[in-house]
Amino acid sequence: MKETQYSICGMCAVRCPVTVHVEDGKPVWIEGNDNDSAMGRSLCAKGGASFAQRLDKQRPTAPMVRMGQRGEGQWREVSWDEAYDYITTRLNAIIAEHGGRAIMFSDRGGPFADLRKAFVKALGSPNYHNHDCTCGRSVHHASQSVYGLGRKGFNYDYENARHIVLFGRNITESLRVKEVKSFLKGIKNGAKVTYIDPRASVTAGKATRFWQIRPGTDYALLLGIAHSVVYNNYYDEEFVERYVIGLPAFKTFLAPYTPEWAAQETGISAEEIEAFCLELKKDRPKVIIHPGWNLARYRDSFYASRMIHILNALMGSIEQPGGLFYVKGPKDAGKAGLKSLGALSPAVTEDRADGCGTRFPLWDKGAGMLHLAYEAIETGEPYPVKAYFVHRHNPLIALPDTREQKRILDKLDLIVAVDINFSEMAWFADVILPENTYLERASILRTEKGLKPGFGRRQKCVEPLNNTKAGWEIYCDLAKRMGKGDCFPFESIEDIWQYQLQDTGLTAADFDEKGFVKLTDKAIWYDRDNLKFGTDSGKIEIVNPKWEAAGIVSLAPYVSPETPPPGSFRLLAGRSGYQAHGHHHNNPILHEFLDHNKLWINTRAAAELGIKDGDQVRVASGDIQGVITAYVTDLIHPEAVFMLHGYGTDVPARKRSFGKGLADQIFMVGKLKAWDKAGGGVNLAESFVTVTPV
Amino acid sequence: MSKYIVTQNVADCIGCRACEVHCKDKNNTLPGVFYCRILEVKPEAGGKPGSDFVYLSCFHCEKPWCVDVCPTGAMRRRPEDGIVYVEQKACVGCKACITACPWTVPQWNPETGKVEKCDLCKDRIDQGLEPACITKCTTGCLSFTFPDKASQEARQSYAEKLLKHRR
Numbered sequence: 001m002k003e004t005q006y007s008i009c010g011m012c013a014v015r016c017p018v019t020v021h022v023e024d025g026k027p028v029w030i031e032g033n034d035n036d037s038a039m040g041r042s043l044c045a046k047g048g049a050s051f052a053q054r055l056d057k058q059r060p061t062a063p064m065v066r067m068g069q070r071g072e073g074q075w076r077e078v079s080w081d082e083a084y085d086y087i088t089t090r091l092n093a094i095i096a097e098h099g100g101r102a103i104m105f106s107d108r109g110g111p112f113a114d115l116r117k118a119f120v121k122a123l124g125s126p127n128y129h130n131h132d133c134t135c136g137r138s139v140h141h142a143s144q145s146v147y148g149l150g151r152k153g154f155n156y157d158y159e160n161a162r163h164i165v166l167f168g169r170n171i172t173e174s175l176r177v178k179e180v181k182s183f184l185k186g187i188k189n190g191a192k193v194t195y196i197d198p199r200a201s202v203t204a205g206k207a208t209r210f211w212q213i214r215p216g217t218d219y220a221l222l223l224g225i226a227h228s229v230v231y232n233n234y235y236d237e238e239f240v241e242r243y244v245i246g247l248p249a250f251k252t253f254l255a256p257y258t259p260e261w262a263a264q265e266t267g268i269s270a271e272e273i274e275a276f277c278l279e280l281k282k283d284r285p286k287v288i289i290h291p292g293w294n295l296a297r298y299r300d301s302f303y304a305s306r307m308i309h310i311l312n313a314l315m316g317s318i319e320q321p322g323g324l325f326y327v328k329g330p331k332d333a334g335k336a337g338l339k340s341l342g343a344l345s346p347a348v349t350e351d352r353a354d355g356c357g358t359r360f361p362l363w364d365k366g367a368g369m370l371h372l373a374y375e376a377i378e379t380g381e382p383y384p385v386k387a388y389f390v391h392r393h394n395p396l397i398a399l400p401d402t403r404e405q406k407r408i409l410d411k412l413d414l415i416v417a418v419d420i421n422f423s424e425m426a427w428f429a430d431v432i433l434p435e436n437t438y439l440e441r442a443s444i445l446r447t448e449k450g451l452k453p454g455f456g457r458r459q460k461c462v463e464p465l466n467n468t469k470a471g472w473e474i475y476c477d478l479a480k481r482m483g484k485g486d487c488f489p490f491e492s493i494e495d496i497w498q499y500q501l502q503d504t505g506l507t508a509a510d511f512d513e514k515g516f517v518k519l520t521d522k523a524i525w526y527d528r529d530n531l532k533f534g535t536d537s538g539k540i541e542i543v544n545p546k547w548e549a550a551g552i553v554s555l556a557p558y559v560s561p562e563t564p565p566p567g568s569f570r571l572l573a574g575r576s577g578y579q580a581h582g583h584h585h586n587n588p589i590l591h592e593f594l595d596h597n598k599l600w601i602n603t604r605a606a607a608e609l610g611i612k613d614g615d616q617v618r619v620a621s622g623d624i625q626g627v628i629t630a631y632v633t634d635l636i637h638p639e640a641v642f643m644l645h646g647y648g649t650d651v652p653a654r655k656r657s658f659g660k661g662l663a664d665q666i667f668m669v670g671k672l673k674a675w676d677k678a679g680g681g682v683n684l685a686e687s688f689v690t691v692t693p694v
Numbered sequence: 695m696s697k698y699i700v701t702q703n704v705a706d707c708i709g710c711r712a713c714e715v716h717c718k719d720k721n722n723t724l725p726g727v728f729y730c731r732i733l734e735v736k737p738e739a740g741g742k743p744g745s746d747f748v749y750l751s752c753f754h755c756e757k758p759w760c761v762d763v764c765p766t767g768a769m770r771r772r773p774e775d776g777i778v779y780v781e782q783k784a785c786v787g788c789k790a791c792i793t794a795c796p797w798t799v800p801q802w803n804p805e806t807g808k809v810e811k812c813d814l815c816k817d818r819i820d821q822g823l824e825p826a827c828i829t830k831c832t833t834g835c836l837s838f839t840f841p842d843k844a845s846q847e848a849r850q851s852y853a854e855k856l857l858k859h860r861r
Binding site for chain 2: 029030031032040041042043044045047048049051052172173175177180181184187188190200201202203204205206207210212577578588589590592593603633634635
């Protein structure tokens with residue numbers, strides 16, 4: 001029998017809608033869910049390797065309990081009962097001694113996190129975290145300090161833009177299918193693209209202007225741009241008059257930061273900056289300056305992103321076709337939202353261990369700051385943290401300095417990894433609870449915000465091949481065994497869907513036709529004459545008094561980045577369109593597209609060191625070192641070297657990728673404690689490495 | 695040439711390898727076996743930055759040399775639409791087709807000891823569908839079309855571009 005199922009891809013964190021054809025219980029075809037016209041049947045390489053992931057046996061296929069030391073790789077396969085008993089015995093002891101707050105959790109966020117947050121809440125802990133300290137936290141906080149709105153509060157109408165400006169936002173490789181399609185349509189429709197990056201990625205090849213900026217000087221370039229825009233009155237005076245406060249102070253602040261000054265810092269000439277700004281004037285309001293996606297890069301990323309948010313306001317591109325638009329939720333369509341699973345658990349009044357909401361009063365308590373939770377594990381302050389649940393998240397490679405992380409995490413009494421892969425983190429855990437691949441599991445319903453808000457559903461398309469469970473089953477089981485069954489009164493995913501939909505007037509059957517439900521047929525745009533912002537003033541705040549009172553100045557003076565000493569380079573990392581986050585490097589199909597990463601090094605810099613293209617070179621930081629093949633090219637700035645992220649795994653169970661290539665994060669020695677003090681994100685581009693011929 | 699043609703809009707190709715993966719997934723090919731490939735063409739020094747990517751599969755030639763040299767008749771051309779494919783049962787693994795093809799397109803399967811290659815997903819074509827690589831291309835830069843239609847569309851698109859900035 002042939003069936004069509006609608007799912008939501010789980011191969012990466014973008015989670016595109018997909019259609020799966022199943023014949024006699026076997027998945028036979030997968031494509032984009034073309035009920036969503038922006039998606040069509042398109043599917044990226046990672047999504048295309050979904051069936052291969054399911055068939056791959058180099059993954060955890062049954063619950064496992066550690067024998068021997070952490071990370072040693074000695075495992076014992078156990079029953080689910082035994083794994084649960086192992087966990088609950090230890091959790092109960094920890095709670096008895098330290099309380100529920102001694103439990104922490106991290107995942108990769110996203111639209112299904114409500115279930116995991118509810119689990120943490122049910123256990124009486126405030127310490128849920130997602131991955132965002134290594135991703136968009138500084139962008140998020142910058143957005144809150146300018147607009148009073150989180151970073152996901154806006155989306156971008158590339159298709160109708162006249163000018164798209166990307167500070168390292170590598171749209172063609174850090175890939176979201178709908179976004180890249182819209183981006184390419186924009187180019188086809190005549191949009192200019194200015195791409196700024198120390199490295200020429202594939203996106204640079206699509207741009208009308210590529211600036212190979214000196215690494216670490218984005219903020220300087222933005223100050224130079226802002227200077228030109230403000231002093232030449234290139235901005236949208238009507239929009240600024242109506243919605244923006246703080247312009248006079250801004251003008252004074254910008255006085256020294258002329259394009260000529262910026263040229264000295266960035267290596268981009270004043271004439272080019274001026275020409276670009278004049279274009280912005282002509283192209284506005286249909287200008288999108290992307291505020292950064294993974295901008296956990298530099299110590300001043302918060303301020304770089306903040307300057308981008310301000311520039312977008314100066315362009316008048318807010319709630320504007322061809323510019324930025326608010327993503328609308330169910331409320332905007334006059335409908336009720338999904339009921340949160342957490343509503344069934346009593347409120348947790350404890351302060352967070354990472355200091356979000358207390359030590360750092362304005363930082364979002366929702367996602368937390370994982371690197372600061374590490375400090376709590378290390379010091380026992382503000383209170384002891386003893387148990388860590390890690391859900392398909394791999395901090396050992398996502399955060400800097402793997403060795404230091406292991407030292408800290410080893411202080412925990414219990415580490416539980418729920419994963420479908422032998423991630424570095426799962427390999428270091430005490431228990432691995434193997435989750436079904438996404439094709440084998442249903443998930444809670446998700447809210448899909450946008451111009452036409454709605455809800456989406458991931459169906460279970462096929463039966464699990466191994467002794468694994470869906471995430472919702474695992475957390476319901478564990479909650480019940482911890483005596484928190486009242487918080488999870490569900491026996492099936494249908495029970496959960498029904499609970500979530502209780503206020504909406506919808507039923508699960510409404511998702512059968514398309515895989516999603518839209519709450520409106522017409523795109524919702526707010527009245528541009530009556531925009532309200534979430535700041536205290538209700539305006540776009542160039543200077544935000546609330547953040548200033550909390551010690552985070554709005555307009556920070558520029559500090560020039562350190563220049564790497566001779567023979568040293570700033571280490572940059574990124575990803576390709578077909579392997580991301582270390583999730584795909586061992587996939588039976590994807591691994592063969594690239595099994596060793598290379599070190600991009602500038603032609604001139606390589607010549608000075610006697611390095612030729614294809615040579616083996618040694619990369620080192622302190623006593624950490626490794627050998628990698630050099631790719632000698634003009635496409636990278638002389639001060640930087642670059643490698644793709646996710647290689648060089650030390651997990652032997654991943655046989656296809658084990659030991660191949662180098663991992664970037666191991667070289668970030670000591671950088672767990674170096675983070676953006678204003679925005680909170682870690683600094684993944686503030687490490688220097690030496691490079692020498694082998 | 696088969697009556698079909700696959701065209702690629704290089705400007706919209708991002709080298710994401712999805713076409714190759716969709717092909718491998720559909721045809722269950724061994725590691726190292728690629729019916730279609732994306733070839734990266736790196737920029738020349740001092741030229742525009744960033745690579746271009748070119749899609750190359752089988753051209754399904756009008757006079758396929760691979761078919762001509764095949765001693766067993768395993769390499770065949772479908773009379774109704776010109777798709778060139780391998781009848782696995784008849785292939786003896788002599789590799790003459792690989793040698794004969796100017797682009798070395800036929801692929802060697804070391805497990806079966808036979809040749810295999812792109813058949814434009816003829817099972818899908820027979821159901822009124824398009825090949826996997828094209829159906830699911832991330833950006834839609836690949837098109838499955840006919841030569842006359844491709845020509846007309848390319849000219850139309852150029853004409854529109856030509857007049858885009860007219861006064």
